[in-house]
Amino acid sequence: MKKRRIQNSTLPAAILVFILLLIWQAAALGIDAAYILPSPIQVLVRLWELRKPLFTAHLPATMSIVAIGLVISVILGVGLAVLMDASETAEKALYPLIIASQTIPTTALAPLFVLWFGYSIWSKVLVTVLITFFPITITLFDGFKSVKTEMEELLFTFGADRRLIFFHLKIPAVLPCFFSAIKMAVPLSIIGAAIGEWLGAQSGLGYFSRRMMTQLDGAGVFAPILLLSVVAMAFVGLVTVLEKRLIHWRSDL
Amino acid sequence: MLEFKNVCFQYDSEDFSIIDHLSFSVRHGEFVSVIGASGCGKSTIFRLANQLLHPDSGEILANGKSITGLKSYCGYMPQHDLLFPWRTVKENVKLPMEIAGGYTKAEMNERADRALESVGLSGWADKAPRELSGGMRQRAAFARTLLTGSDLLLLDEPFSALDYLTRLSMREWLLEQWEKEKKTVLFITHDVEEAVFLSSRILVVEQTPITKLTSIEVPAEYPRTREELQRPEIMELKERLIEMLRREPS
Numbered sequence: 250m251k252k253r254r255i256q257n258s259t260l261p262a263a264i265l266v267f268i269l270l271l272i273w274q275a276a277a278l279g280i281d282a283a284y285i286l287p288s289p290i291q292v293l294v295r296l297w298e299l300r301k302p303l304f305t306a307h308l309p310a311t312m313s314i315v316a317i318g319l320v321i322s323v324i325l326g327v328g329l330a331v332l333m334d335a336s337e338t339a340e341k342a343l344y345p346l347i348i349a350s351q352t353i354p355t356t357a358l359a360p361l362f363v364l365w366f367g368y369s370i371w372s373k374v375l376v377t378v379l380i381t382f383f384p385i386t387i388t389l390f391d392g393f394k395s396v397k398t399e400m401e402e403l404l405f406t407f408g409a410d411r412r413l414i415f416f417h418l419k420i421p422a423v424l425p426c427f428f429s430a431i432k433m434a435v436p437l438s439i440i441g442a443a444i445g446e447w448l449g450a451q452s453g454l455g456y457f458s459r460r461m462m463t464q465l466d467g468a469g470v471f472a473p474i475l476l477l478s479v480v481a482m483a484f485v486g487l488v489t490v491l492e493k494r495l496i497h498w499r500s501d502l
Numbered sequence: 503m504l505e506f507k508n509v510c511f512q513y514d515s516e517d518f519s520i521i522d523h524l525s526f527s528v529r530h531g532e533f534v535s536v537i538g539a540s541g542c543g544k545s546t547i548f549r550l551a552n553q554l555l556h557p558d559s560g561e562i563l564a565n566g567k568s569i570t571g572l573k574s575y576c577g578y579m580p581q582h583d584l585l586f587p588w589r590t591v592k593e594n595v596k597l598p599m600e601i602a603g604g605y606t607k608a609e610m611n612e613r614a615d616r617a618l619e620s621v622g623l624s625g626w627a628d629k630a631p632r633e634l635s636g637g638m639r640q641r642a643a644f645a646r647t648l649l650t651g652s653d654l655l656l657l658d659e660p661f662s663a664l665d666y667l668t669r670l671s672m673r674e675w676l677l678e679q680w681e682k683e684k685k686t687v688l689f690i691t692h693d694v695e696e697a698v699f700l701s702s703r704i705l706v707v708e709q710t711p712i713t714k715l716t717s718i719e720v721p722a723e724y725p726r727t728r729e730e731l732q733r734p735e736i737m738e739l740k741e742r743l744i745e746m747l748r749r750e751p752s
Contacts, residue, residue, distance in 0.1 A: 407574075417600070
């Protein structure tokens with residue numbers, strides 16, 4: 250019974266995706282120039298042909314940027330949110346800066362990062378962190394702010410100090426926000442890594458896609474992008490599964 | 503048990519002291535209700551008593567000692583049950599002991615089990631709070647309040663969010679608990695009938711700012727039944743209380 254409902258709920262999306270792919274395929278056949286618009290089938294074929302360099306060299310390169318960037322972003326994002334929640338002065342000082350940091354066109358600055366860090370992994374990590382920490386900080390901070398004052402007061406009457414309130418109330422209360430933040434951060438970190446590689450790298454899926462561009466290999470441009478999307482979706486799926494297992498009370502707060 | 507001595511308190515946003523040189527006391531083992539119209543400041547009295555607010559002047563004593571710096575002298579039960587949804591019922595009930603510290607796991611489990619049994623929720627220990635009905639949630643919240651280990655319970659309109667029939671049975675249940683646990687209860691309500699049914703003494707807030715509380719003994723013995731509320735002197739008392747509350751120009 251339950252299974253059927255899930256099938257039914259994903260069915261409309263699946264049909265729509267299939268129709269869009271059909272239109273794409275038809276359009277590609279109509280244009281008949283793979284360097285401008287490769288058909289979905291051509292992309293899949295190219296992905297298969299390029300599987301060796303993609304999976305052994307470029308995917309690991311990109312994933313290490315994503316992993317390092319994501320870890321730094323989570324630490325930075327959580328740290329800033331906790332700090333701003335703990336101290337009003339920190340909030341007043343940091344919050345405007347954090348918002349302002351997002352108005353900076355990171356992609357335009359990225360060449361500068363290459364200048365500073367060379368073609369090393371850190372220029373890419375920096376781009377990743379810059380666009381990834383923000384949703385984590387803001388979502389978590391809002392989560393901290395929306396913790397019910399009444400619950401804080403109740404713990405206070407039990408004799409809890411700020412530290413105990415933090416561990417017994419705030420951390421569990423913001424867990425749902427944390428998972429939302431991670432779900433936003435994962436795709437962003439992959440985009441960040443790809444942008445970083447696009448602008449200056451010697452390996453990685455973003456770099457590979459750009460190289461294929463110079464060779465007018467349309468399907469070769471799409472293949473790594475397809476791979477990136479699938480990886481992002483898989484990650485988000487994994488996080489969602491984890492979230493469902495850990496948080497059964499999202500709607501009760 | 504609890505004594506206010508010349509307590510003054512003013513909210514920053516207001517230009518008058520909502521509590522103005524207020525003195526009153528609650529004796530050990532009493533069940534005292536504070537009644538007053540909404541917004542009259544009765545909750546402020548509570549928040550001063552549990553130190554969520556601090557008096558501008560005057561002194562609040564618990565068991566003869568100033569409450570400043572004192573911990574676990576009172577158990578506070580708020581209007582909403584505020585059970586933490588990520589904890590099971592039993593874990594919620596253990597919370598005050600976890601905060602206070604000094605209990606072993608076995609002690610906490612044993613006391614939590616006993617408290618849940620006493621409020622009739624033995625079979626519900628491992629359920630999530632959302633699986634409980636409104637009345638059961640309040641009973642769990644009461645068990646949690648009991649496990650603060652304090653003899654003074656501050657109950658802030660604990661039944662106001664419940665439906666009428668549940669409220670009636672929760673009142674009777676609360677009196678049983680009070681007689682069983684031998685606690686001192688200070689109970690806030692705006693419901694005259696509730697106050698009369700539960701209390702041995704009623705403190706009426708007649709005006710804001712609160713300069714005094716009018717103390718009225720309820721002429722009825724415990725245990726009480728709802729039928730006793732129909733006695734003429736009780737009916738008369740109810741009418742008198744309603745008159746007193748209405749007198750305040752609003």
